[in-house]
Amino acid sequence: MKLMAWRSRRLERIRGFFSPPVFSDDTKGRRAKLLSYILNVHIIVALGFSLLYPLQARENWPFAVVALATCVSVLVLRVLLHRGQVTLPAFLFLCFLALTLPLTAFFLSRTSSMNTLTAFQSVIIVMAGLLLGGRGAFGFAVFNLFANGMLLYAEVQGFYNPSDTPPDSGSSLVVQAVTFTTIAVMLAVANRSIRESFAQAGNELEKHRKTQDELGQATSTLRAVLDTLPDAIFRISESGEIQDYIPAKGFTPLVPPEEFLGKPLGEVLPPDVTRAVLRAIRLALKNKRTETFEYQLAREENPGYFEARVVPMDRSTVMAIVRDVSGRAQTDADREAMLKVLARRSAYLRIASEVAKSYSSILDPDALMEQAVNLIQKGYGLYYVGLFLVDEKKQRAVLKAGSGEAGKSMLAEGHTLRLDEPSMVAWCIENGRARVAQQAQLDEVRHINPHLPLTRSEAALPLISRGQVIGALTVQDTDENAFTEEDIIALQTMSDQLVIALENARLFESALNELSERQRAEHELQQERDFAVQVMSALGQGVIVTDENGNFEYVNPAYESMTGYTAAQLIGKNPAELAHPDDRHLVVAAREHRREGRMTSYEVRLLRANGDVVHVLVTGTPRYRDAEIAGSIAVVTDLTEQKLNQQEREALIEELEAKNAELERFTYTVSHDLKSPLITIRGFLGYLEQDVFSRNTDRLEDDMKRISGAVDKMQRLLDDLLELSRIGRLMNPPEEIEFKTIVRDALSLVEGRLAARRVRVEVGGALPKVSVDRARMTEVMQNLLDNAAKFMGDQPDPRVEIGALETNDGCRFFVRDNGMGIERQYHERVFGLFNKLDPRTEGTGVGLALVRRIIEVHGGRIWLESEGAGKGTTFWFTLPRGKGKV
C-alpha cells in the first residue's frame, strides 16, 4: 500500500513536470501549453536520436552529442517554463533551433540541401509565430534569411560545399525571403485574429463570470439570511409529497431529511398533522394566499409546537415555512423550570395514567384498591400508601388496602381507626379535606402506627363520592417535607379518580351480582319450564296453547299423535282448521267464550292427517298475559276409546236389555204356560168334586182325562224348560265331526215320524266338517226335521232337503221342506218360547226356541225363509268352520 502510494505520488510529480503550467493569462497559457508540447516532443525526439545515432554508425557520435545536448537544454527550458516564464524559454528554444540548423549544415555538411534547411526553417518561423507572436516570426524569418545568406557567402567563398548545390543560389535566397515573409505575415494576421477572437470570448466569459458571481453572491446572501432564520422551508406538492427542504437552525425535523425527501407527508407526520397540512395546502392553492396554522408534534423529550405558513408557489406546489414555536418567548431559565415541572407533571401523568389504566381494567373493588395503593406507592416512591373506607355504621375507617409488608400485616390484623378518636385519617374523613403533616411527629392528631416507624411526613386525602366522604387515602414518606402542594393536588386528583373507579367497580360488582341472580332466576325458570314441558310431553292428553289470534302456539306430543300432524305443521294454524267441517262452529264459539274469560268444555270431531275422524273433548281456559286475555290453554282428551267403550257399553246394554226382555218373556211365558195347566187341573178338580158330590158321573171321565192331560203337559213343559235352561250350562266339549254324521244321527231318531208321513229326505253331497257339540247339534237337526214333518200340511209329495253353502263367514246350512210354509209375520215368532202357530199341533212350542239357543251358543245364527202359506219353508243356520265358540 505504502509503496503503491509512494509510486503514484512520484508518477504524479513526473506527470506534473511534463504537463503545461496553468496561467490566468489566456495567451500565455495557450503558448505555454504549445511550448510544453513542443518541448516534450523535442525531448522525446532528441532522446531517440541520441540513442539511435550511435547504433546506426559509430562515427555518428557528434550527432548523438548534439541530440543529447538538445535534450538537456530543452529540460532546462521546461524548468524555466515551470518557473512562470514562457516567452524566454520559447525565444531561447527558437534561437537554439535557428542557430543549430545552419551550424549543423555548415559543419557537418550533412543536411546540405537547402530545401531541407528551408523546410526546417519554415517550421521554426511558424513555431516562432505561434510562441512569440507575429514579431517573433518576423525576427526569426529575418534571422533565417541572414543565416542562409551567410551560408551562401561561405559557399561562394568555398568554405562551405554542400552536396546538392542548387543551380541558382541567389534566386533561391529571394524565393526564401518571399516565402519566409509570407509565412510571417500570415502568422501575424492569424495570430491577431485569434487574439481578437480570444479577447472577445474572454469578454463574454468575463461577463458570464460576473453574472455568476453576482448570482452566487445573492444565493449566499439568501442562504445566510435563511440560515439565520429559525424557519425551515419545505417544498411540498399538492398531493403532499415533500420535494425539497431547507433546514433551519432552530428546527429539527422528526427524521433526517433523506428519510422524508420525496416522500408523502403521511409517512413522516402523524395523521392529524398530515390532515392539517393537506388542508392548508388545499386552501392555499385554492385561495392563492398564505395559510397559517399551528400544530403539535409529540417528540421524545417534550411536545413540540409548530407554526406553519403555507405559501402557494405554482399551481400544484407550495412552500411550507415551519417554525418551532415551542420555546417562544421563554428564557432558558423559564424553559428549564418549565421542563422540570413538565417532567414532574408527566411523571404524575404517567402514574395517573397507570393508575387510571388499572382503574378501568380492574373491576373487582378489592383488587382495584390493592393495585391503586401499590401503584401510587411505587410511582411516587413513597414509604407507605394505605386506603381506608368508612364502615356502614360510619363509626370506623376500615383499612381496605395497604402497600408493602406493613400493609399486608395491617390488613391481616383488620386494622381500623375509630372516627371519633384522633388520627389523620379520621380528621380527613370528618373534615372532608386533605391533611398534611410535613413533620409527622409534630402533628397533634396523628395516630402513631407501630407498623410504620419510619414515617416522617404524612398526608391523608379524603375519598369523596357525590359529596360524601367514603374513605381516605394515607400517604407516608420517610423524609420530612416530602409533600409539595403540587403533590397533594396530584394525589387528590388521583384519589378522586380512584373514587370514581371504585364506584364503577362497585356498580359493576352489583351489576354482576344482579346478573348472576337473574341468571339463577332464569335458570330456575328454565328448569320450571323444562319441567312443565316434560309434564306436558308426558301427558297422555293433548295440551294446546293458542296465541291471541287463536292460532296454535304450542302443542304437546300427545296432541301431535292424536291429530297425526307434527307440531311444526300445526304452529301458527287455527285449531278450527282441524275440526270436522260440521263442528267448526263449535271451535269458533268456544274461542269466543274463552275470549270473554269463560272456561269451555265441548266435544268435537277432529280430522286426523290421514282423514280419520277422532272424537275429542276440549277443555279450555283463557290464557292471561299481563291481565289481558291472550289466547287460551286447552286440554284435549281423545274420546275415541271412550266412544268405543260407550258403543260397547251400549251394545252390552242392548244385549242385556234383550236378555232381560227374553228373560222377562221367558218368566212371563213360563208363568203363563205353567199356570195354564194348573188352572185346568184345579178347575176340573173342582167340577170333579162337585160332580162326585152330586153323583153326576157324566163328565167324570172326560174331566179326569183333562186333568191328566194338563198334568202331562205340565210335565213336558217342565222337561223342556229344564232342557232349555241346560243349554249353555251343560254342553259337551266340541268335536270335529262331519256334518253328515250329525244328519245321519238325527235322521235315525226321527225315522219313524218321517216314515209315517212318507217324507222323503235328500242330503246334499258336500257337507263340511264342523266343530260342534255333537249331541246338541243332533238335537237341532232332529227338531228341524220334526218340524218339517209336522207342518207338511196336505203336501202329497212331502220332501225335505238338507244341504250346505260355503260363505265368507263360515258354513251356511239349510233344511228345506215343501210343506205349508209360514207367513212373513210369523218368521220371527216361531223361534219364541211356547209360541205355537197352531194350537192344535202337538208339542210345547219349545222346539225352535231350543234350536235357536243351541245355534247361538255355537256362535251361529238361525232364520227362516218362506214365500208364505203353502210355499214351503227353509230354515237357515250358520256354524263357524273349524272351532266354534262353545
Add this chain to the structure above:
Amino acid sequence: MVGEPVRVLLVEDNDDHAELIIRQLADHRVANQLVRLADGQEALDYLHRRGKYADPASSPRPHVILLDLRLPRVDGLEVLRILKESEDLRMIPIVILTTSESERDVTHAYINHVNSYVVKPVDFQKFRALMDDLGFYWMSWNMVQKDHP
C-alpha cells in the same frame, strides 16, 4: 136382565180353559149365546167377517168379547189393538181374560183401550166367583149396545 140374549165371543186357545169358562157361564145361565174361537187370526176373521165368516148370519156381532192374550198366530194384544182401531168394532167391550199378571201386558192392554183386564185365578172357587161376577156384570148389569142396524 131377562130378555134379549147376550152374545159372547170367547177367544181362547186352551180347550180346557174354554170348557171351564163355558161351564161356568152356563152354570150361571149368563151367556145365552157364546162363540168360542181358538186363535187370534180366526177371531179377526170372524169379526171382520172374512173367509168362512163372511156371511153376517154366521158371524153375529158379540156384545162382549172375552180375549185371552197368548194366542197362536195373532197374539191377544194384537187382536185388541186391531179391534180398537176399527171404526166398526171398537165399541164392543173387550175383557182380557188371561193367566198373565205381567205389568207389561196390563199396561199394553189399557193403552189399547181394553175395557177390562181380568186374571184367571188358579183357585177353582175363586175362578167360579170371578166367572159369576164377570157374567153378571157384563151380561146382566152392564148395559150392552143393542144390535147394530
